[in-house]
Amino acid sequence: MIDTQHALSLRHQSALLEVNHNRLKPKRAKIIEEDHKIILHLDEIHFKYCHMGQRNLIHELRDRGYEVGRKRVRRLMRLLGKEAMIPKPNISKRGDAHKIYIPLSETLL
Template identity: 45%
Template sequence: MERDNNEITIKRQADLLNVNRTSVYRPSQEKSESEENVQIMHQIDEIYMKHPYFGYRRMTRFLRDRGFEVNRKRVRRLMQHMGLEAIYPKPNLSKRFHAKYVRPYLLRGLTINRPNQVWGIDITYLRMGKGFMYLFNIIDWYSRKVIDYELSSTLEKGFVLRCLKRAFSRCKPEIMNSDQGSHFTNAEYLELLEKEGVKVSMDGKGRATDNSRTERYFRSLKYECIFLNEYEDPRALRKGIVRYVQFYNQERPHQSLK
């Protein structure tokens, strides 16, 4: 990219290259990972999909068994960079920095029997041949339809809010369910949902089953699309996801829906 190009703006260059414009303006804040670390992150992603209860200690042991010379400190940093956290009950919620933004889980015992009653949202790491991106996804819990999604090269919260606003311009759920990640335990997210008249529900800390429908979609996406194709760049990844979402929404059989 050329910052001083007089003919093509930074925004247009970012659109042509399919990269997030905000990450272009702040390159110093994004620490690039070495090729070795990216390969380790790919391995972590595969292991985590099978064993989401693995913390950095057991993850380190698995990686060593696969031939990677890593220590716990390195694995913990990479898992944090990927936005991964072991799923198990964690105490002292009241001491967490974002505790004032946490909301109760509203779906326990609720019968979900119509579209746009409950939407589930989450973020996952997507690997490419020589890099990675993050996917924010909105899925309707009744119809299993992917409502919208957004890809980003960083974990900044802007791409989450942008996707939500786009989805709300078409329709809105009664309840929005998420985990207690930093993207959803912040004032901007809660203010947006309050403005749109959407109730906020959040998973219990460490409870994988609370957002199970969204997690199952991520698992299907990775095993049926991402892991099989090893997309080389963001453009190829975007095209692959477009194809998969169309297949998932229109053709793929869903046993729960008969």
């Protein structure tokens, strides 16, 4: 197969085998050990304070000694399948299935 000590470069060897050369490198783990610890704390915090969003969670995690950013917290929350329990946009709009009844006084005019 592919030999790292061969005279041909890895790119040329992979081209001859018709394989992408980026597939030769081992894949990096998506979650590192520190992420596991942060996930445990996020789960605990979210259980107590389910109304907290990403920005409040960042402050809470920083108080616990973790140096995290908003994007990292967002990624880990999405991975956990959790989100803040707050009113979402357009929650008070009327549904399409609801029929609108016009008052009789308007129809008689």
